[in-house]
Structures are given as C-alpha cells and as structure tokens.
Amino acid sequence: MGLPSTLSGVLAFDVGGTDMKVGIVTGDPHGTDIAVKDLQRHPTPLDGERSGDTVCARIVELTGEYRAAHPDITITSVGVTVPGIVDEVNGIGVFSANLGWRDYPFTATLTQALGLPVAFGHDVSMAGEAEFRIGAAVGKRDVLVLVIGTGIAGAILCDGRRIAGDGYAGEIGHAMVPAPDGSLVILESLGSAGAIARRYAQASGTPVEGARSVLEKSQAGDAIAQQIWADAINALAFSIAQCVSILGTETVVLGGGLSMSGAALIDPLAARVDELLTFHRRPQYVHAVLGENAGLIGSALKAHTLTEPAKA
Amino acid sequence: MGLPSTLSGVLAFDVGGTDMKVGIVTGDPHGTDIAVKDLQRHPTPLDGERSGDTVCARIVELTGEYRAAHPDITITSVGVTVPGIVDEVNGIGVFSANLGWRDYPFTATLTQALGLPVAFGHDVSMAGEAEFRIGAAVGKRDVLVLVIGTGIAGAILCDGRRIAGDGYAGEIGHAMVPAPDGSLVILESLGSAGAIARRYAQASGTPVEGARSVLEKSQAGDAIAQQIWADAINALAFSIAQCVSILGTETVVLGGGLSMSGAALIDPLAARVDELLTFHRRPQYVHAVLGENAGLIGSALKAHTLTEPAKA
Known part of the structure; x- marks a missing residue:
C-alpha cells in the first residue's frame, strides 16, 4: 500500500x-x-x-x-x-x-x-476478439461482428471460438450479394457507409458528407436517399442471413461508423433478415461497445495470453 | 491367435x-x-x-x-x-x-x-464428421461437406473443428440464392437433385427419372436441360462462394446423389465459384468417399469417443 x-x-x-x-x-x-x-x-x-x-x-x-x-x-x-x-x-x-x-x-x-x-x-x-471477450458479445457463442465503415469487415465466433480460416475468414465485405439490377456485387459496394454516400452522390448529382447525411435525407422524404438506404439494408441483411443459415449465428454485433445510425439501421435490418429465414433461429442485434480502440484492446488481450499462465 | x-x-x-x-x-x-x-x-x-x-x-x-x-x-x-x-x-x-x-x-x-x-x-x-475424420477431408482444416440429394444439407469444419451452432449450423440448403428471374429462393429449390428433375419436368412437360437424366439430356443438346443444369451450378457455386468468403473454406466435399455426376458437376462449379471470388483462396473439390453409410460411420466414431479414453 x-x-x-x-x-x-x-x-x-x-x-x-x-x-x-x-x-x-x-x-x-x-x-x-x-x-x-x-x-x-x-x-x-x-x-x-x-x-x-x-x-x-x-x-x-x-x-x-x-x-x-x-x-x-x-x-x-x-x-x-x-x-x-x-x-x-x-x-x-x-x-x-x-x-x-x-x-x-x-x-x-x-x-x-x-x-x-x-x-x-x-x-x-x-x-x-475484444467484443467477444470483454465487449458486446460476452457469453455468446455464435456471433458475427460486422464493422461497417468505408468498407466492411467481419469477425466470426462459432461455438465460442473465433474462426481464422488461415487468415481468410471474415471477408464478408467481399462476399457476393444481389444488386437492385439483378447483378451480383460485393456487399461492400452496397452496404458500407462509403458506398451509401458514393451511390447517393452518383444517383442524385449532389455530393454528401457521408452515410449519415443520406439517412437524414431519407428520413426527410428524399426518394433517392430512401432507395439507397434500402439497398444497403437489403445487402447487409442478405449477408447476415447467410451467416445465420450456414453457421446458426445468434448475435450480430454492429460496429463502425454506420452502426451509429442505431434503430434506423437495426429495425429494418432485423425485419429484412427475418424475411430471408424460415425455421432458423433469429439473431439478436447489439452495438459494439469498445469503439474505435477495439483493435488495440483486442491485440492487448491477445498479448496478455502470451505473458500470463493459461487459464481454462 | x-x-x-x-x-x-x-x-x-x-x-x-x-x-x-x-x-x-x-x-x-x-x-x-x-x-x-x-x-x-x-x-x-x-x-x-x-x-x-x-x-x-x-x-x-x-x-x-x-x-x-x-x-x-x-x-x-x-x-x-x-x-x-x-x-x-x-x-x-x-x-x-x-x-x-x-x-x-x-x-x-x-x-x-x-x-x-x-x-x-x-x-x-x-x-x-466421418468425412473429416477418416474420409475425404482427412488433414483439412476448413471444409464444407455438401450432401446434394433430394434436398441439400451441409456440415462445416472451421479451423479443424466441426461447427454446431447449437444445432442450427449447416442449413445451407435453406440459405438464399438469387434465382434466374432475379428473385431470392433457397439453394435447395435450384441446386438439389430433386429440384433439377422437378424443374425440368415443369419446364419441358416431360417427366424425368432424376437429375442424372437431366444431365444426359443437357449433354445431348437439350436447351431446357442445359439451362436447368446451369441454374443448379450457379446456385451451388453461389453458396460455396459464400462459405469461402465468410469462412475461408479450402476444401469442398461433394456427397449425395448429384455428386455422382463427377466432372460434369465439378468443372463448371469450380469455374463459377472462381468468378465469384477475388483475392480469396480457391477451394479444392473432392468426392465424399464414405458413401451412403457415412452417417452410420460418423455416429459410430462419435460413440467410440464415449467409450475410449480421450486422446490429444
């Protein structure tokens, strides 16, 4: 003392x-x-x-x-x-x-x-890893963490273990989703915050600061903004439903800039995922809690396992 | 002795x-x-x-x-x-x-x-489990087993462990895929042997015995059979590519009746999966080797773990 x-x-x-x-x-x-x-x-x-x-x-x-x-x-x-x-x-x-x-x-x-x-x-x-161990997904066993910002990246927990796939797992931002025109595109090109802003600017001819601005226009009745927001929701829901079908994902942790949209993101997302599932269980949606320092914290948690005695 | x-x-x-x-x-x-x-x-x-x-x-x-x-x-x-x-x-x-x-x-x-x-x-x-432990996927760590028959079901190995998802994992036959008309349907409704035969009969007005018969008609130049076979390949490839993107799947084990089609299935499947991926690694395709008794054998392997001392 x-x-x-x-x-x-x-x-x-x-x-x-x-x-x-x-x-x-x-x-x-x-x-x-x-x-x-x-x-x-x-x-x-x-x-x-x-x-x-x-x-x-x-x-x-x-x-x-x-x-x-x-x-x-x-x-x-x-x-x-x-x-x-x-x-x-x-x-x-x-x-x-x-x-x-x-x-x-x-x-x-x-x-x-x-x-x-x-x-x-x-x-x-x-x-x-940080969200699984000390963040939004503590105690959960089947989790998808989606970090939605300029791009989209994922981290996946199955049966309580993070999946590595020799480094190739989690590239859900580059998984294919159906586009509004019927073509196949990568999730990131419709569902990321970057894509939402870029697609709105292209479709309307009006540059916007970011996805949040598109959401505000959508809520104010802008039809182009509403369509682009809906396209993003559909794309994200499609990929989440893939994880639920293939892995039995029970918890979706939403992080990155777009997750700050809160209920405007989660409510339509959950409704659309529900439409894409049948007998599968429905996931819960939670916000990432560790913010933009989650990567630093996760690597520190991993570093601790190198210097501490192993625990069961 | x-x-x-x-x-x-x-x-x-x-x-x-x-x-x-x-x-x-x-x-x-x-x-x-x-x-x-x-x-x-x-x-x-x-x-x-x-x-x-x-x-x-x-x-x-x-x-x-x-x-x-x-x-x-x-x-x-x-x-x-x-x-x-x-x-x-x-x-x-x-x-x-x-x-x-x-x-x-x-x-x-x-x-x-x-x-x-x-x-x-x-x-x-x-x-x-049987294919992972003594069958087609021995020594592999990231595997999708697709059993394609009347329906489609999957078993998934990630980082060397079979994924359970509390019993909800592997329902890839009920994952959504884009249909030729742009709608979303479950994989099973396009890619299963049952669907191939049923869709051909509906489109042509000619009942067929099974998917193998549709393949034979396709190879003989029947345009309807070719389209239905292509729809099945596209649907299966879409779901396989989802697994590769999300999990880093490196080996796809094909079982069930449709897998008996051999190269007529695997060659176009591999080519289509390749088109749906970018920087991801490409999976290898192998036939299930344990046949229709794989389930019996897998449950016996599991039973052995109940009666034998654990091994590392």
Whole structure:
C-alpha cells in the first residue's frame, strides 16, 4: 500500500492504410478496467513491397519513445494489428493490397528487434476478439461482428471460438450479394457507409458528407436517399442471413461508423433478415461497445495470453 | 491367435423421414478397416409428435434383435442420427418437420432403456464428421461437406473443428440464392437433385427419372436441360462462394446423389465459384468417399469417443 505501484501495460499498434494508432493498454485483461493511455496517431510509413520493414522500424522507434515518455509503466509486451490476409499462427502478414507486403514475418522481426513478446493479428479479428471477450458479445457463442465503415469487415465466433480460416475468414465485405439490377456485387459496394454516400452522390448529382447525411435525407422524404438506404439494408441483411443459415449465428454485433445510425439501421435490418429465414433461429442485434480502440484492446488481450499462465 | 476373438462394434441407427438404416459398425475408429455389418433398412415408425417415443422403442427392439442375431459381437455402444435441428450437447432432438418431434430427449431415453452409452447427432453432421475424420477431408482444416440429394444439407469444419451452432449450423440448403428471374429462393429449390428433375419436368412437360437424366439430356443438346443444369451450378457455386468468403473454406466435399455426376458437376462449379471470388483462396473439390453409410460411420466414431479414453 505504501510502496509506489508499478503499472504495466501492453503497447498496442493498429496499423492502417493511412495512419497507425498507438497506445498503452492497461488493466485486468478479464475485467472492465481496460484503458488506453497516451493514444497517438502517426502516418503509416508506406514503401511498397518493403512496407513490412518500414512499419516494423517505426514500431521499434515508437516503442522507444513510449518507454522514454512513460518510465512509470512497464511495457510487458507489444500488440500489432494489420489489415489484409494475416496468418496469426505463424505471425505473417500474408498480403495487404493497401500496404503492399507479401508474406512478411512481423512476429519474428519485432520479437527479435524489441526483445518482447509480440501478439500479431488481423485488425478486425482482434476488434472482434475484444467484443467477444470483454465487449458486446460476452457469453455468446455464435456471433458475427460486422464493422461497417468505408468498407466492411467481419469477425466470426462459432461455438465460442473465433474462426481464422488461415487468415481468410471474415471477408464478408467481399462476399457476393444481389444488386437492385439483378447483378451480383460485393456487399461492400452496397452496404458500407462509403458506398451509401458514393451511390447517393452518383444517383442524385449532389455530393454528401457521408452515410449519415443520406439517412437524414431519407428520413426527410428524399426518394433517392430512401432507395439507397434500402439497398444497403437489403445487402447487409442478405449477408447476415447467410451467416445465420450456414453457421446458426445468434448475435450480430454492429460496429463502425454506420452502426451509429442505431434503430434506423437495426429495425429494418432485423425485419429484412427475418424475411430471408424460415425455421432458423433469429439473431439478436447489439452495438459494439469498445469503439474505435477495439483493435488495440483486442491485440492487448491477445498479448496478455502470451505473458500470463493459461487459464481454462 | 488360437483363441476365439471377440469382435466388438457400435450398433448405429440412421433415422430418416421414411426409413431407418441400422448396422453394426466395426473396426478401429482411427483406421481404415471400418466396416458396416448386417446393414438393414426398416420403416421409420412415425407417430406425429410422439415419434420420439415410437422411434426409441423401435431402436430398443432392434437392438435386442441384433444382439440375438450376433452373439459373437459385443455391442459396446449405440449411435443414433436424426435429421432436423439437433442439440448434440444435451442429446435432444429439438425439431424435425418430417418426423414430428419437438425437444425430445433421445440420449437420456435411450441410455436408460439400453444401459449402453449413446452417441446422438445430426445425420449430415455425423456424415461430415466421418468425412473429416477418416474420409475425404482427412488433414483439412476448413471444409464444407455438401450432401446434394433430394434436398441439400451441409456440415462445416472451421479451423479443424466441426461447427454446431447449437444445432442450427449447416442449413445451407435453406440459405438464399438469387434465382434466374432475379428473385431470392433457397439453394435447395435450384441446386438439389430433386429440384433439377422437378424443374425440368415443369419446364419441358416431360417427366424425368432424376437429375442424372437431366444431365444426359443437357449433354445431348437439350436447351431446357442445359439451362436447368446451369441454374443448379450457379446456385451451388453461389453458396460455396459464400462459405469461402465468410469462412475461408479450402476444401469442398461433394456427397449425395448429384455428386455422382463427377466432372460434369465439378468443372463448371469450380469455374463459377472462381468468378465469384477475388483475392480469396480457391477451394479444392473432392468426392465424399464414405458413401451412403457415412452417417452410420460418423455416429459410430462419435460413440467410440464415449467409450475410449480421450486422446490429444
């Protein structure tokens, strides 16, 4: 009690196509006192096929800066999340269209450079992991986490275990859905916040700031906005119903910018999913609760499993 | 060598909507010497909501007959598979449209009546389990087993584990696919052997014996048969591509009557799935190898896990 307490934490990096977020995640990994300290955002140092090297070098540099800035906190491990196809088991960034690497050994490179345990994973999978373990889906066994923003990505829990598929699972944003004209397109091209804004601008000739603005126009009676919003709902419902049919999904966690639309999203979505199912059970819909730091928190949770004794 | 050997086996029942198959499954559950002895087929005793009771009574009766007929074989356990929604963990037949029961406690009822360990499961899931463990998908981790006959059912392996979804997983035959007219219909209504024969008869006014006959007409230049075969391929490919996108499926095991079409099914199917994917990995297609006794064998494999010490 009288001794100075030493705080420990995981330094977590969420590497995106433009920025990388960094922060120290502290708190009990099983509990509710998780916090992200000194959250920073830095440009991702892109260098084509050599981006794996430049990103790792920047991570090493920033780790040094965080250690210097926070002498009171013991950094016990590092968590790193990246987009694209990720081989979590072997710690490899298999492929990222936006960042350029192919088969880059992140875990091996960073473990050697930092001398710390490194938890490496896919950004949306790790965000899903966080929602499964301490967020919106605690206690659920069959879950789809849909992160709906500029694009759409998913994380999937079946029978209480997150599905990896060697890094290929969760690419629901690139699954086919029927378009209004009868063609087949990827879910992302109709159901994402980015697509909603882009399609409205194309159809109306009026640029809009984002999907929220299209929703507002829709609610104000704009027929074009109503159609585009309905197209998005239909596309999202189609993909959710696929998961329910194939996997028995019981809980859908909605995250990303579009999930902020609340009942205007969830009510018609649930109604449309219901129409697409027969004897299947109906899923419940819940909001993601960990916000935009879910990826950082998920990688920290994974990092804890590297440094803590295993628990049943 | 000189002593009389005592054979042991699992008495396995595959209960269908019309018939129930019964046989003694012998052999090493990890090996290749699995055999089904004295395979019999009996009418399923249907009695509406009381079908759970009548089916269990018949299983008890048949167990007595098999014991009397095979005094040289020690029946160590019983395996039972049923269609519909099955809660494997609690041994409950949750629901079967064709057989009539709701929440019937098969495992408890049979364990008490027989005094033997009872392995209870879903028919297609158990057939999938057999293909995963000793059949076409040995060594694979991300697998879709599609049993295409009168209807379509699936079994799904993710990251090396069969997905249960509380009994609701695998209902891919009732997942939506786009129909040729732009509407949404369930996969089974376009892609099953039953649908192919029925749709051809409706479109041509000429009854056919089965899907194989439609394929033969298609290969002989019948335009209606070609269209209906193409519709089936498109529907099956759509659902397979959903699994690849969502789960990273790497192996598709094709079983049931339609799989006997061989390359006439697989070649156009693989080509169409390829068109529906982008950066995803492409699945391999293999034939189910355990044939129509896969369900019996799968339930026997499950029964072995009840009576053998666990292995890692």
